[in-house]
Amino acid sequence: MTVALNGEEIAKKIAEAYPDSVAAADKAAVVVTNQSLYAVAEFLKSTPGLDFDYLNDLTAVDYLDYLEVVYHLSSLKHNHSLVLKTRCYKREEPVVTSVVRLWRAADYQEREVYDLMGITFEGHPNLKRLLLWEGFVGHPLRRDYL
Amino acid sequence: MEIERPEIASPHEIDVAEASRIEKLRESCQQPIPDPDSWLDEEISRNVLVTTVDYVLDWARSRSIFPLMFGLACCAFEMIGTAASRFDISRFGMDIFRWSPRQADLMIVAGTLTWKMAPAVKLVYDQMAEPKWVIAMGACAISGGTFRESYSVVPGINRIIPVDVYVPGCPPRPEGLIYGIRQIHGKIGKETIKRA
Structure with missing residues (x-):
């Protein structure tokens, strides 16, 4: 079965490579800042030992204070998974960097x-x-809406 | 010699054209189309001369309905179940579900209809040759069901096309659909060649 990695441990690894990129972290998920999202995603994909080569799902949640984009990543090589999140506080024009260049699966999901x-x-x-x-x-x- | 190139629309132009089709249909379909009921008083006004012809013709027609393959959502599985061996729609002479609207005369609209799909449904209905009948199968096709207030769902297919028989349920059991088909048979039995 796929092992869900501890978000806190991964957050430490991310923080080592990209300081100030982690906004929050708990066991379930890592929340990164909006600006560093692409760099962190690339880091997660290309770092040996993590190798998140598969994007299961990309979705978004509206928390009224902010909009959150959720990435479900997993590695087919190591059979483990991670939930990555990022938040947009500007409701009027929320902008997130696209990850289509890393995972082609993000194409339709981001359009949705x-x-x-x-x-x-x-x-x-x-x-x-x-x-x-x-x-x-x-x-x-x-x-x-409505 | 110069080859005449057909004008190919850009993807954006195609999107805009599609959107305008949907919006136009949406504007023109705010009120439900009344259910066809002219056949109700047909029996009274029947001419003695044509009744026998009518009887034979209606009998032939109702026993060889060609349904159109038209599954939009989960109700389609009940329709497939109806067509398969257990419930066996062939008993009513409906052996083959046609893929082409031009060869079909019964449209079983099975499932939720969205506004994006609506122009296609309208087109398919218009392509069917007369005489043609429509069954609205399931809560969504009848009234929009739980999605009635939704931004994307047509609140009942009678906004788009006239419906002959409504089969309620979510989804209706194959027995329910068969009952609806029997109602269509009854309706065909009351039609006359005078009008057709």
Whole structure:
């Protein structure tokens, strides 16, 4: 079975390589700052021993104070997994760096998050609405929609 | 010789065209289409001369309905179950589910219809040759079901196309669908060649 890695331990490793990048960490997940997301993701993918080569899922949650993007990563090589998160505090124009260059699976997932949550992914090759049609007003999965 | 190149729309142009189709349909379909009921008084006004012809024709028609393959959501599995050996839709002469609307005369709309899918449903319905019948199968097709207030779901397919028989359930059992098909048979039995 896939082993869920302890977020606190991974957070220490991340903090060694990229100081000030970890915003919060507990056993379940690592929260990194918005600016350092791409660097941390690249670190997690390419570091021997971690090798997170597979993106299971990319989704977003609206906590009213902030929007949180959640990455479920796992390694097929070591059979372990990790939850990586990042937060956007600007509701009007939340921006997160795209991870499509690292994991191709992020392509549709980021489009879906953009469509339903309104989070812009910087560097995405084809960021347009996926489920709803062009010109739809609003982002329906936000809690202040309607 | 110069080759004439067809104008290929850019992906963005295709998206915009699709959006305008959806928005137009959405604007024009705010009120439900009344259910067709002209057949109800048909029996009274029947002409003696054509009743026998009608009887034979309706009998033939109702025993060879060609349903259209049209599963939108989970109700489709009950429709597949109805078609398979246990419930055996072939008993009613509905052996083959047609993939082409041009060869079908019964449309079983099984499942949730979203506004993005709606133009396709309308197109398929318009492509079917007369006479044609529509069954709305399941709560979502009838009224939108639990998704009625949703931003993306059509609140009942009778906004888009006229419906002959509603089969309630979430999803309805195959027996329910078969009952609905029997109702369609009854309805066909009351139709006359005068109108068709």
